[in-house]
Amino acid sequence: MVGLGALFSVVCFAVTMQLLSGGPTPAFAEKTPAAGQNDTSPHQTAAQPTLEQLRQQYLANPYNPVCKKNLESALLMAGVEFLKQKRYEEAAAQFEYAEELFSDDPQAALLRGNAAYLLKQYDLAGTELEKARNIGGDSIDVLFLLGKVYYDTEDIRQAVALWELAAEKEPGNMTIQNLLAKAKRELTVDAGMGKGQSSRFILSYDSGIKSEVADKVLDVLGDAYNQVGRDFGGTYPESRVPVIVYAGKDYHEVTGSPEWSGGQYDGKIRLPIGGMTEVPPQVRAVLFHEYTHVLVRELTKGNCPVWLNEGLAENEGRKEFDPPLTELHQAALKKRLLPLAGLVGSFTSLQGKNVYLAYQQSYSLVKYMITAYGWHTMKELLTALGEGSSFDAAAEQAYGNVGQTFGRIFTEWQELIAAGREP
Numbered sequence: 430m431v432g433l434g435a436l437f438s439v440v441c442f443a444v445t446m447q448l449l450s451g452g453p454t455p456a457f458a459e460k461t462p463a464a465g466q467n468d469t470s471p472h473q474t475a476a477q478p479t480l481e482q483l484r485q486q487y488l489a490n491p492y493n494p495v496c497k498k499n500l501e502s503a504l505l506m507a508g509v510e511f512l513k514q515k516r517y518e519e520a521a522a523q524f525e526y527a528e529e530l531f532s533d534d535p536q537a538a539l540l541r542g543n544a545a546y547l548l549k550q551y552d553l554a555g556t557e558l559e560k561a562r563n564i565g566g567d568s569i570d571v572l573f574l575l576g577k578v579y580y581d582t583e584d585i586r587q588a589v590a591l592w593e594l595a596a597e598k599e600p601g602n603m604t605i606q607n608l609l610a611k612a613k614r615e616l617t618v619d620a621g622m623g624k625g626q627s628s629r630f631i632l633s634y635d636s637g638i639k640s641e642v643a644d645k646v647l648d649v650l651g652d653a654y655n656q657v658g659r660d661f662g663g664t665y666p667e668s669r670v671p672v673i674v675y676a677g678k679d680y681h682e683v684t685g686s687p688e689w690s691g692g693q694y695d696g697k698i699r700l701p702i703g704g705m706t707e708v709p710p711q712v713r714a715v716l717f718h719e720y721t722h723v724l725v726r727e728l729t730k731g732n733c734p735v736w737l738n739e740g741l742a743e744n745e746g747r748k749e750f751d752p753p754l755t756e757l758h759q760a761a762l763k764k765r766l767l768p769l770a771g772l773v774g775s776f777t778s779l780q781g782k783n784v785y786l787a788y789q790q791s792y793s794l795v796k797y798m799i800t801a802y803g804w805h806t807m808k809e810l811l812t813a814l815g816e817g818s819s820f821d822a823a824a825e826q827a828y829g830n831v832g833q834t835f836g837r838i839f840t841e842w843q844e845l846i847a848a849g850r851e852p
């Protein structure tokens with residue numbers, strides 16, 4: 430039941446980083462009289478005109494091409510800075526304004542498409558990226574991003590076609606090669622899949638699964654949408670969530686996930702439900718668990734320690750099916766709890782019973798944080814993470830408001846567990 434939110438955020442990061450390092454980092458076209466000497470960094474210095482000054486210069490000289498170009502460049506740079514800080518809406522606003530000035534600039538369209546993609550506004554992202562492609566041709570960035578848009582909206586065939594073009598242009602680009610290989614494996618499985626959808630989810634399912642069962646899965650997901658969304662203080666995804674249900678071994682083949690994995694979220698919820706005619710509580714729990722990862726990613730933009738992410742997912746999943754916390758109780762007795770620092774990254778490298786312990790420990794700690802200090806504080810923590818804060822800074826902000834520190838909360842939880850009690 431590993432949720433690969435972390436993996437997905439790496440991919441997202443790669444999107445942005447590739448765009449940032451790969452080319453379209455804009456520079457000022459020409460210096461205005463007030464401009465500084467050689468500094469083209471996006472950070473304002475005393476000698477460099479501010480965005481507002483450039484805007485005023487342009488408004489005073491609307492037909493001066495230099496003033497117009499300088500404003501556009503400054504807007505693009507400001508937008509890129511916002512992208513780096515994961516402030517996607519503010520980034521989108523800068524790119525939109527830049528595009529109003531230069532409607533034929535492929536860079537403005539590409540960056541606006543990138544921001545829209547990160548905001549999951551897939552229609553707008555597709556339109557902007559197609560426009561960038563029409564004007565500027567097939568750059569690696571545009572093929573890569575447009576492929577991501579198709580992939581995330583379940584048009585895997587189109588995504589593969591675009592990434593094949595990108596791979597021809599840059600055979601050594603491993604980001605492209607890895608995405609392409611994964612998408613091709615999916616395409617093979619996808620060819621024999623049935624499709625279903627609701628207003629919230631796009632469901633694909635193996636031919637071995639009856640459509641009635643697929644409908645039941647969609648119903649459970651609808652429950653998760655309502656219940657988990659309510660628990661998260663009214664948090665709902667920006668766009669429809671892709672869900673892929675596998676009949677059997679295809680799940681492990683496509684995802685490459687370990688034997689113990691019963692589901693995962695890597696931007697799409699994936700789970701195996703071979704041979705079932707009903708959705709048993711265990712599978713309801715997996716669906717609630719994986720759907721929680723969707724909301725955590727929505728709130729934190731992928732900036733979330735794995736123990737917190739898994740703890741939140743377990744907390745929702747265990748409302749549907751709650752097996753005993755055997756490993757946690759044994760580890761507490763023997764004083765062999767896993768150090769929290771080892772649970773910040775992926776659990777996939779953990780061995781044997783430590784996998785279960787990692788999930789149970791994460792669940793118990795998160796449940797304590799919520800029970801003792803409320804959902805409100807938890808949501809504040811997640812929101813601060815989503816604004817790019819480190820965990821320590823986000824925790825200080827959220828728990829400082831209630832006169833606590835995360836260190837003390839962690840100690841309280843340890844004492845509770847050591848005393849054989851549960852949150």
Ligand SMILES: [Zn+2]
Pocket residue numbers: 430431432433718719722738739742
């Ligand atoms: Zn998980």
